[in-house]
Amino acid sequence: MNFQKMMQQAQQMQFKIQEMQEKLAEIEVTGESGGGMVRVVMTCGGMVRSIKIDPSIITPDDPDTLEDLVTAAVNNANAAKDERIKSETK
Template sequence: MSMILQQAQKMQEQLVAAQQELQVLEVTGQAGNGLVEVTMTAAGDVRAVRIDPKVVDPDDVETLQDLVVGAFQNASAAASQAQAEKMGPLAGGLGGAAGGLGLPGF
């Protein structure tokens, strides 16, 4: 039982470390071949939005809006991928979707 508790504590420490890494790891999403870029942390905090002046057309705001949404979606997908890479091995060690430590009743 002591060994199980030690493993659980180690996994908890690894989980906290991975979460801290995700708070600072930056990912970038883009749309329109880089005309719009969104930079965010892997935890989902937006850090920057860059819009190339070439895409700013007062008569076509919808295209710019679509590009911004696309860049956010692309950045969000990159953040999700980073989360899966950092947290995936830890989640597997917790016993999968059932939770616990892979032990009956936990």
């Protein structure tokens, strides 16, 4: 295999990787916690698009619970993102 052909293949691979990154940046996944009381939508590129919190769980006396629910929802969305990336790149 000559050097020029290797360079062409490398450029094609780089183009395919860039295409895949752009595609993944548009795919959205959702993570939930608290039985759907907290929902996080993020892209497979890792950008959080939205966080929705049911007003009934917002209590000034107990911020720890809300913090835990948001953290869990973000972690669930992140896990969903990882799974989606695996399935898209097979």
